[in-house]
Amino acid sequence: MTTPDAAELRRLTRELLAGHPPADTPVADFLTARFDAGLAWVHFPVGLGGLGAPRTLQGAVDAELAAAGAPDNDPRRIGIGLGMAAPTILGFGTDEQKRRFLRPLWTGEEVWCQLFSEPGAGSDLAALGTRAVREEDGDWIVNGQKVWTSSAHLARWAILVARTDPALPKHRGISYFICDMTDPGVDVRPLRQITGEAEFNEVFLTDVRIPDAHRLGPVGDGWKVARTTLMNERVSIGGARLPREGGMIGTVARTWRDRPDLRTHQLHQRLLALWVDAEVARLTGERLRQQLAMGRPGPEGSGLKLSFARLNQEISGLEVELLADEGLLYDDWTMRRPELVDFTGREAGYRYLRAKGNSIEGGTSEVLLNIVAERVLGLPAEPRDDKDVAWKDLTR
Amino acid sequence: MSTLDETHETRPETFPADGAPDLLYSEAEDDLRAAVRSLLTDRGDATASLARAESGSPYDSALWTSLAGGIGAAGLLVPEALGGQGASHREAAVVLEELGRAVTPAPYLTSSVIATQTLLACDPDDGGGGGDGTAATALLGDLAEGRTVAVLAVPLATGPDAPLPGTAPGGVIRAVADAATADVLLVLGDDGLYAIAADAPGVTLRAQTPLDLTRPLSAVTVDPAAFAAGTRVAGPDRAVAAVRGGLLAGAGLLASEQLGLAEWCLAETVRHTRERHQFNRPLGSFQALKHRMAQLWLEVASARAAARNAADALATGSPDVRLAVAVAQAYCGRVAVHAAEECVQLHGGIGMTWEHPAHLYLKRAKSAEIALGSTGAHRTTLATLTDLPAPRTPQE
Numbered sequence: 204m205t206t207p208d209a210a211e212l213r214r215l216t217r218e219l220l221a222g223h224p225p226a227d228t229p230v231a232d233f234l235t236a237r238f239d240a241g242l243a244w245v246h247f248p249v250g251l252g253g254l255g256a257p258r259t260l261q262g263a264v265d266a267e268l269a270a271a272g273a274p275d276n277d278p279r280r281i282g283i284g285l286g287m288a289a290p291t292i293l294g295f296g297t298d299e300q301k302r303r304f305l306r307p308l309w310t311g312e313e314v315w316c317q318l319f320s321e322p323g324a325g326s327d328l329a330a331l332g333t334r335a336v337r338e339e340d341g342d343w344i345v346n347g348q349k350v351w352t353s354s355a356h357l358a359r360w361a362i363l364v365a366r367t368d369p370a371l372p373k374h375r376g377i378s379y380f381i382c383d384m385t386d387p388g389v390d391v392r393p394l395r396q397i398t399g400e401a402e403f404n405e406v407f408l409t410d411v412r413i414p415d416a417h418r419l420g421p422v423g424d425g426w427k428v429a430r431t432t433l434m435n436e437r438v439s440i441g442g443a444r445l446p447r448e449g450g451m452i453g454t455v456a457r458t459w460r461d462r463p464d465l466r467t468h469q470l471h472q473r474l475l476a477l478w479v480d481a482e483v484a485r486l487t488g489e490r491l492r493q494q495l496a497m498g499r500p501g502p503e504g505s506g507l508k509l510s511f512a513r514l515n516q517e518i519s520g521l522e523v524e525l526l527a528d529e530g531l532l533y534d535d536w537t538m539r540r541p542e543l544v545d546f547t548g549r550e551a552g553y554r555y556l557r558a559k560g561n562s563i564e565g566g567t568s569e570v571l572l573n574i575v576a577e578r579v580l581g582l583p584a585e586p587r588d589d590k591d592v593a594w595k596d597l598t599r
Numbered sequence: 600m601s602t603l604d605e606t607h608e609t610r611p612e613t614f615p616a617d618g619a620p621d622l623l624y625s626e627a628e629d630d631l632r633a634a635v636r637s638l639l640t641d642r643g644d645a646t647a648s649l650a651r652a653e654s655g656s657p658y659d660s661a662l663w664t665s666l667a668g669g670i671g672a673a674g675l676l677v678p679e680a681l682g683g684q685g686a687s688h689r690e691a692a693v694v695l696e697e698l699g700r701a702v703t704p705a706p707y708l709t710s711s712v713i714a715t716q717t718l719l720a721c722d723p724d725d726g727g728g729g730g731d732g733t734a735a736t737a738l739l740g741d742l743a744e745g746r747t748v749a750v751l752a753v754p755l756a757t758g759p760d761a762p763l764p765g766t767a768p769g770g771v772i773r774a775v776a777d778a779a780t781a782d783v784l785l786v787l788g789d790d791g792l793y794a795i796a797a798d799a800p801g802v803t804l805r806a807q808t809p810l811d812l813t814r815p816l817s818a819v820t821v822d823p824a825a826f827a828a829g830t831r832v833a834g835p836d837r838a839v840a841a842v843r844g845g846l847l848a849g850a851g852l853l854a855s856e857q858l859g860l861a862e863w864c865l866a867e868t869v870r871h872t873r874e875r876h877q878f879n880r881p882l883g884s885f886q887a888l889k890h891r892m893a894q895l896w897l898e899v900a901s902a903r904a905a906a907r908n909a910a911d912a913l914a915t916g917s918p919d920v921r922l923a924v925a926v927a928q929a930y931c932g933r934v935a936v937h938a939a940e941e942c943v944q945l946h947g948g949i950g951m952t953w954e955h956p957a958h959l960y961l962k963r964a965k966s967a968e969i970a971l972g973s974t975g976a977h978r979t980t981l982a983t984l985t986d987l988p989a990p991r992t993p994q995e
Contacts, residue, residue, distance in 0.1 A: 459987055466990035474987060475978040479929045486904035486926075490622040493615055497623065503904075506897040569886075575896055576889035580869050583884040 207245075207256045209263060215240055215254075216267045230274040234310040237268075243309045247293060251305050259496065276311045279543045283354060284308040284315035288362050290435045295379070295420040295428050304360070304381070316358035318349040318382060318406055319429070323599060325351075326570050328364075329373045329426060330589075330597065333408060335365035335380065343367075343380065343418070345388075345411040351564070353544060355391045355404035358384045362432065363413075364425050369595040371423070376594055379425035381417040388412070398556045399536040402544060433566075444492060445485050451515050451547055451554065452481035455522040465525050474525075477518050484510040502579045509571050512561035515546065519555040526551055620911040620923075621689075622904055628693045634670050635697040638662070645956030648704055652812035652959075657704040658780050666694075666705060667745025673711040674743030676719065676848075682740035688848060692855035692910035699859030699935075702959045704813040706748045706777040712852050714749040714785055715742050717845030721792065721833040735832040738783065738794055749794070750781035751845055752819050758972020759847040759924065760980050763787060763839060771820050776970070778804055778817040785842075786821050786829070792838035793829040801825030811966035813959060847924055850971040851913045854906040854927035857967055861899050861931075861938035864960055868892060868945045875947075888945060895938055902934040922984045929977040932968035939964040 207215070219240045223233050237243055238252045245261050247253025269275070276285075285308070292304055307313040324331040333347025345365050355361070361382040368376030382389070388411035393401030420428040448456055459466065459474060487503055487510065494501040523530040533552040546557055562568040576582040589597055615621060624632070642662045651657050667673035675691045677683020684690075691712055698707055721735040741747035753764055755776040764772055764787070778784065781797045795802060801822035809816040833841050869892055872883035882888060909927035912920040939961040943950040950957045968974065982988055 456985070456987060463991070466988075468990055471982070471987075471989050472975075472978070475929075475982055478981065478985060478987065479926055479978065482926050483901045483905045483930050486620075486622065486908050487901045489619060490904040490907065493619075493621070493623050496615070501900075503900050506900055509894075509897055510901065569890070572890040572893040573886065575893035576883075580865075580889075580892055580896055582869060582873060582889050582892065583881045585884050585886055586880065 207254050209260055212242070212245060212254070212256060212260055212264055213267065216242060216264050220268070220271050220273065225271060225273040231310060231312065233274050234276055235306070237273075238306050238309050242268075244289075247305075251293070251301050252309050259498070276309065277543075280354075281308070281311045281314060283317050283362075284311075284313070287317055287432045287435055288315045288360070291362060291379075291419060291428060291432045292381075294431050297416075299416070300381070300419070308360075313359040314354055314357045316352050316354045316361045316384070317432075318352060318355075318361045318363040318408075319432075320351045321348060322350050326567050328429070329377065330594070330599070331364060331366060331377070332599070333363075333365045334369070335367050335378060335413070337367070337415075338412075341415040343378075343413045343415065345380070345382070345408050345413055347408050349406040349408070350394065350403075352391075352404045352406050353402065355384065355406050356393070356540065357542065360384060361406075362419070364429050366594060367422055367425075370593050372591055373589060373594040373597065374426045376423060377425035377429070378422050379419045379428040380413050381419060382408075382411065382413060383417075386411050386413075393538075393540060395538055397559060398553055400539050400541055402541055445488065447482060447485065448478075449485065450481060450511070451518045451522075451558075452478055454547065454551075454554075455518055455525065458522065458525060462525075465527060470521065470525055473521055477514065477521060480510075481514055481518070484514060502575075505571065505575050505579060508565065509562075509568055509575075512558075512568055515554075515558040515561050519551065519558045522551040523555045620908050620915075620917065620919075622907040622911065624693065624907075625689070628690055631670070631672075631690055632693045632697060635666065635672065635694050636700075638665055638670065639697055639701040639703055645702055645959055646954075648702060648813055649953075649956065649959060652704065657813060657815055658706070659704075662703075663705055663748075664745060666707070667711065672707065673715075673745040676712065676715050677739050677743040681736055681743065683743035687914035688852060689907075689910045689914045692852050692906065695852050695856040696859035696862075696906075699856035699861075699963075700863045702813055702860065702863070702956065702963050704815075706750065706780050708849060708853060708856065709750045709777040710742060710748045710781070711745075713751050713845040713849035714783075715739065715845075716848040717751055717785055717792070717841045718742070718749070718832065720841035720844045721837060734794060734830040738832070747782045748777070748780055749783040749785055750775065750777050751842065752778065752784045752786045752821065753842070753846070755814075755816065755966075755970045756973070757846060758928075758976045758980075759843055759850050759921075761846075761972060761976065763842060769820065769822055771818050773818045774807060774816045775819045776814050776816055778819050779806055779815050784819065784821070785832070786819075786826070787838060787842060788826050788831075789835075791831045791835050792833040792841060793826055794832050795821060795825050795829030799825045799828045801828065809966070811962045813963055814966060846971060847921070848913055850928050850977075851909040851920070851924035853967060853971050854902070854909050854924075854931040857931040857935035857964065858899070858902050858906045860960055860964055860967070861895075861902060861935045864935075864938035864942035864957070864964075865892065865895050865899055867957075868895075868942045871946055882945075891941060891945070895941055898934045898937060902931045905930045922981065925977040925980045925984065928972060929974050929981065932964075932974050935964040936961075936968050 223236045241254035242264050243252035245254050245256040246258035248255055289308055292300055321331050335343040335345045337343055361384055363380045363382040364377055366376055367378040388409045390407040392405045394403045394405050395401045488507055491501055491503040534550045577584055671684050672694045674683030675686040679685035698705055718735045718739050742749055752772050752775050754774045784795050784797050786793045786795055801824035803820040805818045807816045807818055873881055875882045905927040909923045912923035943957045943961055946957055949955050
């Protein structure tokens with residue numbers, strides 16, 4: 204079969220729309236039909252939601268479907284599945300795994316979460332201590348604790364990294380699994396945060412039995428698989444295209460315009476400086492988008508998350524100050540369990556507190572700066588003494 | 600290093616297709632950059648610049664002849680019909696990146712950008728309501744060939760929105776950049792803009808000692824007799840707009856010079872800290888230093904987006920041009936100064952010496968931050984353009 208071109212994709216898109224008029228088709232049915240037509244992610248193989256077409260043609264398909272009012276899956280609700288699980292399953296999964304998992308993942312029928320971070324292994328993820336021990340029948344028994352797990356209380360499946368050989372150095376004795384979140388050994392507990400919400404979870408794994416058929420990649424090679432997942436996570440963060448004043452700066456700019464009584468000269472200077480920084484970050488993202496469109500990804504992507512984390516923190520801090528007396532108040536400390544992460548929702552105090560996580564989640568700013576320094580600038584790594592030591596002998 | 604130094608981006612004729620500003624470099628721009636860089640590497644390194652600056656005549660006229668005439672850089676903004684290259688601000692910006700990278704003393708910004716852009720706005724048909732448009736046209740041809748250097752006689756700090764000096768004949772105009780090397784001065788008089796030979800009777804130049812050794816400054820006095828001997832190239836209706844247009848183009852493209860300067864400072868600092876060993880390790884392996892350089896890289900990558908956006912807005916006559924220039928100037932000046940300051944600091948003692956070129960970059964960066972409107976002046980412009988006004992009360 205030849206690789207479909209833009210014209211062929213346009214024809215297939217119109218065929219899908221004609222066969223499943225968006226106005227009369229239930230969302231799940233439409234999304235299923237779209238997957239089966241190979242228009243979910245056109246660069247995936249035939250039968251797995253794609254057509255083996257160039258990745259760059261997806262935008263045209265999405266635009267045409269959006270223009271026709273077609274329903275889309277909610278990328279926030281299924282972000283981990285789409286952004287992290289799917290490329291990993293595609294890259295390392297067996298045919299059976301791909302057939303089983305990709306379609307309900309894409310349609311959103313099955314939500315995914317990610318069981319990576321642990322209380323003792325955050326930025327130093329490869330230090331993780333959750334154990335997977337192989338039974339005689341080949342299944343794995345998993346014990347350990349994970350943390351910062353968004354969507355765990357909603358998820359049907361999880362991608363999981365666990366240690367399968369503690370005698371090897373820490374990067375080598377790890378394996379990668381698909382974990383069934385309905386297994387009785389999986390205990391999901393809300394983790395209340397700085398904002399008062401429980402947006403994340405702790406996940407306790409007690410004698411969770413995972414069949415060997417749910418292992419992704421070879422035993423002991425899980426670090427390599429996890430790196431694929433993490434690279435895809437970073438690509439997806441900061442990828443959205445913003446209009447001018449499209450991020451948090453828009454909220455504070457509106458408050459400034461609407462509330463002349465709040466203005467001070469000192470805040471004015473800070474506001475203008477941040478407005479410039481936000482506009483430049485937007486342009487940097489636009490430049491990265493243009494580079495990607497040319498098939499030449501630039502290293503800017505490594506920096507965008509750093510920029511947005513700093514901007515969100517400074518802008519939300521400014522907003523609380525601008526509100527003066529009102530900035531002393533908080534809308535509601537009741538513990539809630541939001542289904543979606545919402546950085547900009549609720550009020551200024553919430554935004555200020557939530558933004559503190561932006562420089563920690565998805566790779567801390569310190570780790571990202573190291574990545575920029577070493578991979579972009581070519582600066583030498585710091586000397587380290589954990590690479591050749593068996594995991595069990597490391598200080599913890 | 601390729602990551603610091605993007606070249607060979609190729610793109611289709613119409614890019615980007617969605618009407619967004621084109622923030623990449625074209626193949627023609629890459630070729631132009633290569634030609635300028637090769638010339639400057641051969642003939643204009645920083646050590647040579649320093650030696651010339653100390654000799655009292657900072658400009659290398661042979662280098663200028665090759666750059667302006669040989670490569671054709673001086674005529675980039677001038678239409679072919681008037682003897683120029685018929686290119687645009689995008690190409691001129693690339694030349695300025697290279698001149699900034701090599702901290703080259705050359706009257707490019709003043710003559711080939713600001714004076715040229717000013718003259719282009721002097722209508723050659725009706726003479727701008729009383730000026731001699733033919734003279735402006737003839738002068739443009741000379742500037743394009745690099746045979747003549749013209750300089751707009753306003754203080755270097757004058758931004759595009761600043762009050763223009765009330766040039767009562769006989770008054771002193773201080774800190775005029777490159778006047779000492781100019782053949783022609785463009786001088787605002789009470790009744791229009793005049794082109795006056797720099798050696799005309801009644802023109803007095805007094806060299807001032809500049810902070811930036813590579814951009815000489817003079818105090819200029821133009822007596823009534825000199826105005827009488829000069830040619831009026833624009834009448835009073837057009838003169839101020841023409842001058843403001845020249846200053847706007849200058850401010851917008853100065854951002855590219857600042858970008859090139861910052862790139863050199865970062866690249867040189869990375870090179871130095873990789874090679875220099877202290878405490879039995881390369882300096883560049885210390886996380887405290889790596890993070891500073893990574894942060895600088897992020898600022899430089901962002902400055903590139905801002906500078907390209909300004910150059911593209913000038914080239915396309917975008918309705919967004921004033922905002923694009925103000926954003927670029929409010930951002931890139933700070934980045935260049937930060938890069939130069941970090942360059943001095945991270946070079947340690949050698950960074951404080953006269954023989955290491957870092958000081959030339961710091962002096963250029965700090966002067967350029969003030970040139971063509973300070974950061975604060977450009978923020979004030981933005982406050983108007985974005986409807987984010989200052990408080991009504993004068994101070995709080």
